[in-house]
Amino acid sequence: MNMRYFKISLHAIVGSIAALFLAGALAADDPMHQVVSGVEIYLGVMPAEQIATSGKMRGSVPAGKDYYRVTIALFDATTGERITDARVKARVSELALSGTEKELEPLHVADAVSYGNYFRMPGTGIGIYRIRVLIRRADTAQPVETSFDFRHPAS
Numbered sequence: 001m002n003m004r005y006f007k008i009s010l011h012a013i014v015g016s017i018a019a020l021f022l023a024g025a026l027a028a029d030d031p032m033h034q035v036v037s038g039v040e041i042y043l044g045v046m047p048a049e050q051i052a053t054s055g056k057m058r059g060s061v062p063a064g065k066d067y068y069r070v071t072i073a074l075f076d077a078t079t080g081e082r083i084t085d086a087r088v089k090a091r092v093s094e095l096a097l098s099g100t101e102k103e104l105e106p107l108h109v110a111d112a113v114s115y116g117n118y119f120r121m122p123g124t125g126i127g128i129y130r131i132r133v134l135i136r137r138a139d140t141a142q143p144v145e146t147s148f149d150f151r152h153p154a155s
Contacts, residue, residue, distance in 0.1 A: 123154025
C-alpha cells in the first residue's frame with residue numbers, strides 16, 4: 001500500500017496520544033498535506049483542552065486557554081515509509097507577526113513516530129496562523145522547509 005495516495009487524519013491525540021490514523025482519501029487538495037523535496041508532510045492541530053479532558057497526560061498538557069498541539073507526520077514520498085529520524089521545528093505565528101518557535105518532540109505510538117508540541121493560539125485578530133516547519137534529516141544536507149496556514153476554529 002503506497003502511503004502517498006492516502007490522506008492522514010490525526011484523529012484522537014487524546015490520553016497517551018494513542019491514535020494516529022490514516023484515512024483513505026486522495027491528498028491532492030488537502031491543506032494539511034504537502035509534498036516537499038521528496039517528503040510527505042501531514043499537519044494535525046488539536047486543542048489541548050480536548051487532550052486534557054481525556055484524563056490522561058495531565059502533566060504534559062499545558063494549563064490555560066488557547067493551547068493547541070501541533071503534530072507533524074513525515075513520510076518518504078517515493079516509498080511511503082514513515083520518516084522516524086528527523087529533527088523538526090515549527091514556528092507558529094499570526095500572519096505578519098514573529099510568533100513562537102519550538103522543537104517538535106518525537107512521539108512514539110506503536111511503531112509510528114510523529115513530532116509535536118504545544119503552542120498558544122488565541123482566537124483573536126483575523127484568526128489565521130502560519131505554521132512554518134523545518135525538517136532536518138541526518139542523511140540529507142539541505143533541510144526541508146514549508147509552511148501551512150491554519151484558521152483558528154473560533155474565527
